[in-house]
Amino acid sequence: MLWLALYFPQLPLEVFTRGRQQAGAMAIVEPAGGRDQVSRCNGAARACGIRPGMALPAALALHAELVPYPRDRDRELQALHELALWAYQFSPRITFEPSLLLLEVGASQRLFGGLAPLLQTVQREAMQVGYSLQHALAPTPTAAGLLARQCPGRRVSDRGELDAVIRPLPLAGLTRDRDVRNLARHIGCETIGELLDLPRPELTRRTGPALSLLLDRLLGMAPDPRPEWQPPRHFGQTIELLGEICHTTALVFPARRLMVALCGFLRGHGGGAQRLQWQLSHADLPPTSFGLGLLDPSRDPDHMLEVFRERIERVSLPAPVRAITLQVDDWLSFEERSDGLFNRADDSDRALLERLSNRLGGQHVRGLRCLADHRPERAWCLCTPDESGAAPSSSRHAAGQPPWLLAQPRPLPVLDDVPQYGGALRLEDLPQRIEAGWWDGFDITRDYFIAHSRAGERLWVFRDRRAGGWYLHGLFV
């Protein structure tokens, strides 16, 4: 067993800032000793000289525009669950500790081609999802968590080495139990090693069995069962935008974070999403919703982003946006064909179709299909492009018909029984008679002629045999 611990040291801060590319100075403020104290602050605040541990008034004195946020533990927990959704692609066994995820990667490292590529992917994607990360590897979950907090980057794969690595670590990182920490201080224990050197029965008698069990679990001497996290079947995530966004282009950044998280979720489930449901929340108005359709199920965030960019341009915002939500209720499992072949717009014709439909709207980007009908108005229909319906092979009568059809037959003036179109039309002999449709209410009885205009154009005109008028219906040139 090999546990990968992912510790998110800035989680309290990043749940607020991840929606923005650049944020002003801000700090997380927690009560400590009866006053408000800065516990974490972002780069902008740090640049003004604000440091964790400062009293809030002191920090405000340094930078009056500092935005203090109270710590929101519910939101952190929710963020951790969202991160687990994303991390599910790396391991099916995930458990939680505060601000920390534990993944069993012993079994899955081979899938990623070893530990190094796996860790690289984890780190890159965590950054894209919007969280900074410290990691560590150890054979027991407790040790992995401890190392991720205390000496990030440490990798211990053998249980024999664990003891030597753990011993010099300060005791404070191991437990938050105040009694244990006080006791250890009083008997002069600073490090975990010193605690381990104490006679175990005496230690257990004074502290209770919990600490002893913790030490055993740390070194893998006692089993460490952990509740396994079960991923939900649906994906839904919201990013609050720290202030309001008025321009749709500024939504691309948080949207990308959501799409990277989604793609992690999809990879974990071996699926691809075809329809992404977006919701933009406003302060007073009902939220703006829109769907993002993909032609093929995908889990490539770059591809999704490209399509998103086209779509978001068509969205008009009734009010500034406060939060952005991505929801995917149904996804399709697909056989892994390799990411490159499946997702990249390798077949550029699909990519073009997607791009056009998302920017212009599906009703403006259509395909064409023949229908088995003799009436010109009913012999074709618009359809989804590339709809592979049973296209009836055109019968021979269509060979004498024009490539252009007018959307509506245009009535022609008649002079001395001859239809006029920039002068009298010369009709060719042998009209084509089309009589059909008594069964569905669109009943026509027409004689279609090929006609020549004065200008030399060749036209397709018909005489309505019932009402008697002449109409222009198609063009040959």
Place this chain on the structure above:
Amino acid sequence: MPAAAGQGGVCAAMQVLSLEQLKREGALWQGRRPQVAADRHLPSGWSVLDEVLGGGWPRDALTEIISESHHGLPLLLPLLARLSLASRWLAWIAPPHVPYAPALVARGIHVERLLLVRDVSAEQCLWAAEQALKSGGCGVVLAWPQQLQAAQLRRLQLAAERGDCPGVLFRPPRAARQASPAALRLRVRPAPLGLEVEALKRRGGWAGGHCIVPLPVVADPV
């Protein structure tokens, strides 16, 4: 003596070879012949028209067809029929009328390859044309734009080169006065038995070529 003559012959052969090569690559400009190499053209289906076009429709460039009222589509139908055998789109952007599917099928075009962009603004029409041209996903792009600035034409021409895709713009007569980066500009007029085609501009060749393309009323069975 025979040895020397033999050597001379070898030299001449090498020279001929390299000259032919230059011609093939389109690197050599010859007065009446098209400068562009043959594989950069798509045969139109009519030999008379191919002669005026200088070998066929330019493969990775813009063609402008200038006429009174959107004439000229029939000239492209054989090309469309051939291109529709491949899996790429035949894009029709902002066509003025409905492409009549049964008649297109009767002329050998697989209509399921058609991609129609309809009812869009002038700006969207240009955007779609540019995207289609440069995507590499289209066999040909036909567009009926409203008005075009020189800069927009240039963008489309660059897109056509980038996507290695022929682009055909159908334009009104006043466009003939505008300078254009298109590789080929044709003026088309209806004639009693077909369409009269006049080359206003031809890249790497002389303008002024002229022919009448016969269009039978009944399409040839394909």
